Amino acid sequence: MKESFLSEQTVEINSLFEDVFDGKTPKRVPILTNIDNAFCLEYVGFDLKKEQYSIEKTLQAIEKTTCDFNGDTVLGITLRLPQLYSILKARNFKMGADGFLQHPEVRGMEVEDYDALIADPYKALWDTILPRIYEGLNEPSFLGSKTLAFAFFTFISSMGQLENGYTEIASKYGRSTYTMASAASAEPLDMLSDQLRSFSEISKDIRRYPDKVVAACEALLPICLKAGITPKSNRYNRTFVPLHMAPYMREKDFLKFYLPTFSAYIQGMADAGVGANLFVEQDWMRYLDYLNELPKGTLMVFEYGDAKTIKEKVGDRHVVSGLYPIGLLKSGSEEQCIDKAKELVDIFAPGGGYIFSFDKAILRLNDVNADNLKAVFNFVHEYGQYK
Amino acid sequence: MLDLKVLTLALGDLEEDQVMDLLREFTATNPSEGDALEAVAACQGGMAIVGELFEQGEYFVGDLIFAGELLTEAIGVLKPALGGGASAVIGTILLGTVHGDLHDIGKNIFRSMSEAAGFEVVDIGIDVAIEEFVAKAQEIKPQIIGMSGVLTLAIDSMKETVDALKAAGVDAKIIIGGNPVTKDACAYVGADAFTTNAAEGVKISQDWI
Amino acid sequence: MEVKSEYYTNLVNTLEKYDIPEEAVLFAGESLQTLEEMLFGFTIYLIS
Incomplete structure (x- = not known):
């Protein structure tokens, strides 16, 4: 992105990411983090139960956090809008006593809904699935329409406000305008598993109704592709794809139910010129060879695994990332934290194709020691220079 | 006659149809409470196999979830034959x-x-x-x-x-x-x-x- | 990208559906089709 309104520093940081995704060695290892806006709200002393409802306050918190921490991007991803879930009377995102939104296992779809989903997924979502997840959509007559109107407006206006705010913050503090998720969509089996059939039910379905699961994934593929390829998507404005089910499956099941539509999804995006940012959740070491076959230049943020093996097996073809344990940021000394960052940079950085990132999203202030986080960012800035 | 070893293995293999067929045939013979308790124990033996295969990296969490479901289903079929008796609680x-x-x-x-x-x-x-x-x-x-x-x-x-x-x-x-x-x-x-x-x-x- | 669904209307059908005259295609595409696309994005958010 080289729009004239961006500050010089922003353009320079952007170029670090652009180089990596262009397969060139950047000037320095860029840093891409997944930090929840709840972290920022708590960092500035706001109360999740109150200020979280305000986009303006959220942006204030994100601005202060971005200013105080030397990350390369705007810190604080606002994924969840509590007001939206309140309006919709959501079952899938509920607030704990402290105001933090959690995601209990929900099931919006029953076994008997498979045929309708396979025939027309978008219609099945609105006819049966979403009303099960969002009780507010079931309100009679005008009230149901009003709920939907409120929710849709809240979503569009909030996301628009946030996007503008992020760009402003990026330019003001010389941070990159790129993020982990320019767009986001799960791959087909994960989409089917998460809120439609649920983790527990899909584990039964793949044994009881294997053909329907396969057909449902194929039916969802165009939906995933449409969500993953937006007008502004490209090789730098990338689509976030959190991976979920594969590590919990046998390889035999993975090959039948997961891999075909997963690789078709990533390939379909690549064919449209859109890069994928995979969050490789849990342990994928037994699947590294399959990951390596994905379209060149896919970003893979690993939660678990051996850094050397990862670099060796997928690091030539893809951009590797992740593995830095946020648990260490909470309990380790500053020296230990920096040693760990050095260890990962030493393994991952040679030859380029590396973006520094953590193993998990940082959700709450209490998840880490903020001083350690600052120290690690500063260290990567200095130590991650390519000669 | 129910072959307990076959039942244990079928459950260990997570072969739902086989497990349920075996148990339905078994309950159709009006088994005694003691026999039904043995069938429960055989199912539990199957779950122990599932646990071992999980530790060996043959099974994964999704398989454990299905195994739990299968066991519940199996016990459900055996329940009428169990009468008031219950298997030993450890x-x-x-x-x-x-x-x-x-x-x-x-x-x-x-x-x-x-x-x-x-x-x-x-x-x-x-x-x-x-x-x-x-x-x-x-x-x-x-x-x-x-x-x-x-x-x-x-x-x-x-x-x-x-x-x-x-x-x-x-x-x-x-x-x-x-x-x-x-x-x-x-x-x-x-x-x-x-x-x-x-x-x-x-x-x-x-x-x- | 388009999806085939009874509930999704592509640009051509949108113009037909609202009886938009040819000279207004560009403008109506922007104002009407954008809503269709936004609603699709919202739908995905709701299951994400």
Whole structure:
């Protein structure tokens, strides 16, 4: 992105990411983090139960956090809008006593809904699935329409406000305008598993109704592709794809139910010129060879695994990332934290194709020691220079 | 005549149709309560195989979930034949997700696997208040208390709950499980054991009895 | 990208559906089809 309104520093940081995704060695290892806006709200002393409802306050918190921490991007991803879930009377995102939104296992779809989903997924979502997840959509007559109107407006206006705010913050503090998720969509089996059939039910379905699961994934593929390829998507404005089910499956099941539509999804995006940012959740070491076959230049943020093996097996073809344990940021000394960052940079950085990132999203202030986080960012800035 | 070994293996292989066919044929012969109890034991033996295959990396969490479902289904078919008799309970576990945390997949897997191993499990749900844990522990006097959690904040909730249990004089063994638990967290919480692996959790529990 | 669904209307059908005259295609495409696309994005958010 080289729009004239961006500050010089922003353009320079952007170029670090652009180089990596262009397969060139950047000037320095860029840093891409997944930090929840709840972290920022708590960092500035706001109360999740109150200020979280305000986009303006959220942006204030994100601005202060971005200013105080030397990350390369705007810190604080606002994924969840509590007001939206309140309006919709959501079952899938509920607030704990402290105001933090959690995601209990929900099931919006029953076994008997498979045929309708396979025939027309978008219609099945609105006819049966979403009303099960969002009780507010079931309100009679005008009230149901009003709920939907409120929710849709809240979503569009909030996301628009946030996007503008992020760009402003990026330019003001010389941070990159790129993020982990320019767009986001799960791959087909994960989409089917998460809120439609649920983790527990899909584990039964793949044994009881294997053909329907396969057909449902194929039916969802165009939906995933449409969500993953937006007008502004490209090789730098990338689509976030959190991976979920594969590590919990046998390889035999993975090959039948997961891999075909997963690789078709990533390939379909690549064919449209859109890069994928995979969050490789849990342990994928037994699947590294399959990951390596994905379209060149896919970003893979690993939660678990051996850094050397990862670099060796997928690091030539893809951009590797992740593995830095946020648990260490909470309990380790500053020296230990920096040693760990050095260890990962030493393994991952040679030859380029590396973006520094953590193993998990940082959700709450209490998840880490903020001083350690600052120290690690500063260290990567200095130590991650390519000669 | 029901071949118990075949039943055990079929369950271990997670062959649902075969398991259910065997059991339906079996119950159609109006088996005695003793025979039905043997069939339950054979199913539990199958679950032990599932646990072993999980540890060996042959099965994964999705398979454990299905195994739990299969066992529940199997016991459901056998229930009428069991009459009032129940299979021997080797111990009681009080189980719940600690306060502030609403997640329950891991807890449910642990529940079905420990039930399969012969434990009686009293599952008090998610986001369980400290007082509820204490009151229930005093009421049912379990040998083991299992606490589950996915969020990092669950560690603090676990500690608070363990402190309250100890203050109330509850002397059950305590095991914590879930994504954020580690050896350090276990020491901090004051639990007797920790695991991120349901099958291992069941083993630890068995060793305590 | 388009999806085939009874509930999704592509640009050509949108113009037909609202009886938009040819000279207004560019403008109506922007104002009407954008809503269709936004609603699709919202739908995905709701299951994410």
